[in-house]
Amino acid sequence: MDASATAQVDAIRLDIVRHQLESAREYVMGLLADLDEHEWFLMPEGCATHVAWQVGHLAMAEYGLCLFRQRGRQPEDLELMPGTFRKAFSRGSTPSADSGKYPSRDSILETLAAIRSRVLAELPGFAGSGLDDPIDPPHFAYPTRIGALLFSSHHELLHAGQIGLLRRQLGKDPIR
DSSP states (O other): OOHHHHHHHHHHHHHHHHHHHHHHHHHHHHHHTTOOHHHHTOOOTTOOOOHHHHHHHHHHHHHIIIIIHHHOOOTTHHHHSOHHHHHHHSTTOOOOSOGGGSOOHHHHHHHHHHHHHHHHHHGGGGTTSOTTSBOSSOOSSOSBHHHHHHHHHHHHHHHHHHHHHHHHHTTOOOOO
């Protein structure tokens, strides 16, 4: 396939990625809509996490899958995804009931939105740039750049399930 055809196919695949990302985010935001800030940091009995960790983790993971693994770390990324944020919400971190260890709900939401905005701005530029190339560092779910992009929405929906369970444990009704 010539470069022009590859770029066209990639643009279609990236449009699918964009649609999946937007659909997953719309669902997550619906889950969050009626939660007060104090509810974000509650860890119901027997539960090892809270909403704040789940949402911060989504921001950190989207950065990793959709930006870092696509084009490496850029100088402006330190503002977008500070190391302290990344460490607080990375895979393997242990959620704490101490809300003082985390940014505020609004700050977490601002980071989530800023990363999504950057992803959507950069996404079209990934067409024709080797979407089927392996990613570095490798990812367990998908070994390619397009796979990492697709997995980001799957990952978001996985954590939406955890947020939904937390909602129920907090006495909230299910949505939709």
